[in-house]
Amino acid sequence: MRKDSRLSRMLHVLVHLHQLQQAVTSDQLALMLHTNPVVVRRTMSLLREQGYVSAVKGHGGGWTLAKPLHEITLLDIHRSLSESSLFTIGLTDEHNNCPIEKAVNLAIDDVLQEAETLVLQRFGEVTLDKLAAGYIPR
Amino acid sequence: MRKDSRLSRMLHVLVHLHQLQQAVTSDQLALMLHTNPVVVRRTMSLLREQGYVSAVKGHGGGWTLAKPLHEITLLDIHRSLSESSLFTIGLTDEHNNCPIEKAVNLAIDDVLQEAETLVLQRFGEVTLDKLAAGYIPR
């Protein structure tokens, strides 16, 4: 299944922005991420809309952090990037009146909800300054 | 992100197989799932390889349960269907010597591992006879 690596990429970018302490262009970030500047703008613009970075056009322009790392969590970035489900598992909804399908979906969804809650909570506990310092696993 | 609905579909099929108590053809299952008999064979054959169902060719043939529902868990079926990750989030591995990328991946993976462990454990606790009886959420 295709993976969404935007969270990983953007976290990487944000910590680098913090360390460089100056505006970095989309072209520079694209080189860093082995990708395209338009992909960088597209993804970074989601973070700009939520106030985590700002962009300046023209000479000397580029991207800078709009908040200190310790005020940004993994959850903040995750939420900025995606409204879609965390899981590759999907439910079917083709038999509105079938009690078996209902029970199956309930059982799967029950577990996935619990796991999603856990992931979001953990993501909310990790601020980006912890990544800059070299993350220590639990 | 495209979802994998095979788990949901196969659980649905297995509980129906139990209730019908007779061989059901791929064509019948395809009608039930609003899909194609070849898709049914392809997916069911993964369960056959693990000994959860058996298939008989020819007249009166079709698919039957090879184990009682109470001896099959959601985890069994999930494992039979997929070796790939549960999550739509992927990590990047483009900068072998970048400590920031390492820290980012470690932080994300740490959380996802914990969540995956939880999901697999919960899936292992749910036997299919509970679905047949009408699943009651935790």
Next chain:
DNA sequence: CCTTAAGAAACATCATAAGTTACATAAAAA
């Protein structure tokens, strides 16, 4: 031998993150 069914190979479809092209817009420098 005919019919019914699974097994299997080869190919098409679909959705979406990622990648690309092209052009508009804004700001600083020449």
Next chain:
DNA sequence: TTTTTATGTAACTTATGATGTTTCTTAAGG
């Protein structure tokens, strides 16, 4: 003012893997 540098954005292409389809083979009962 003109040029250069940068983001903003629309439109399109590509890659990937579950899903869907076609076609043929194999096996079993009648």
